[in-house]
Amino acid sequence: MIIFNSLTRQKEELVPGEDGKVGIYVCGPTVYGYIHVGNARPFVFFQVLARYLRDQGYDVTVVENITDVDDKIIDRAREEGRAPEKVSRFYSEAYIQDTGRLGLGRPDIEPRATEHIGEIIALCQKLIELDMAYETGGSVYYRVQRFPGYGKLSGQKTDQMKHLEPPREGEAKENPLDFAVWKAAKRGEPVWDSPWGPGRPGWHIECTAMSLKYLGESFDIHGGGRDLIFPHHENEVAQAEAVTGGEFVRYWMHNGMITRKEEKMSKSVGNIFLLREFLKHYDPRVLILFFAATHYRNPLEFSTTNLEEAQAQLDRLRNCYWKMHSVIEETEIVPDGEGAPSGEYLKDAIVRADKEFHAEMQDDANTAGALAALFGLVKAINEYTEEASVAGKADAELLGEARDLLTRFLRIIGIELTMADFVETGLEAELLELVEAREKARDERDYAEADAARDRIREAGYEIRDTPQGPRLVKRK
């Protein structure tokens, strides 16, 4: 597989450190509020990447942290008049709930910063021993000038950086570029004991501590939003490599921002759309298709029309499955294909789609291209089911093969179509009576009556579709 590495700014062949195994660390949220749609992009993308790698036979470990101690949380707690611990607990639960509804499962490990204070302190100590950090006033700062590689990830040069900001109150940094790895406690803040007195971790250090702990001193992929490259990831590199002396991460992957009216979705801009709000209005799979339609590194405009397109794609998929299901149920399934439409084009489409889908995914996880391959298969399946429906016969083996491939593609992309999507179960007798009434009216050419019945079925949440085998009901979206 080829991956675009932010560090080298090139596409590179993915060569895992350990054969057949891939370790991925993703920067998860700082839990000081409900997550928004933008926050969901890395969660979704890296789950999808992991699915693809697993499909390719890799043993993948995804570690996605929850940062549950931070300035923002403390600010938020003050605003809400609650204890910071309560705030972080509340929003981390909300995060797990919201992302859980996406149906992508969980990362393998979801470590929390507050559960790794020991590791964090040990890291700080080590940095001090190496003279890469210094203690002052109960805080510990990283000595940026001492790390020669500083800026290699973000392409920033320390002498070019704007650091106009005057040092904040109580800060006694040697150099404005230095950043806190440990912060001396202030009143009302969560505290832990440390060799430098009571305090709490700085931002950045928790990710270094947890990634090193769960994935080792040098691991394969580190991901997150583009906006984390500087300073967050740059500082992670500085911390980790100072301590280990080796290469921290081999491949850095950064997803583009979600925008609204072409502007980044972020809390400071005030244009966020909460994930839980989104899920009130849309099927979670709409979000997944919406994300997949654009390459992960590109910005993605969160707009109604884009979402409607994703919705339309989901509907197209549902219809495709529905049609396959109907054919399997209602036409004569011929095991050896005897007498059924031969579907040469479907055989071709299966081969082509299989090739193209993987070629696209292999190329820096190009889900947009992969979707195109997938829809090529959908089209061929639709053509075949149409033909089979008319002929009343279908080649079971062929159709099964097509369905399995489509299902496999969708599972990689992060979508599962369940029976509930296209099968009518437990229909009320009343509804079936309406269908019969409509049929009777149609026989009698009383179309006004027939249409009235259809309207009532529609109101009940079902759509009627006449097929060569008679009327069928489909759940409305």
Add this chain to the structure above:
RNA sequence: GGCGACGUGGCCGAGUGGCUAGGCAGAGGUCUGCAAAACCUCGUACAGCGGUUCGAUUCCGCUCGUCGCCUCCA
């Protein structure tokens, strides 16, 4: 000021030195009492200006425009 990304047909959005992306919307058609769904047909687009080349949307340069990072941010 520094670093970086992007500009594709009505819209969204891949991609490529010469060969059909795909989806949505639209037009016409097939099927249907009408629908719905599906299928078929239809659009020759790559910001502008130069350059390299037999040939550039694709490579190089410049211009214009949009965006991101350099401060919290997925």
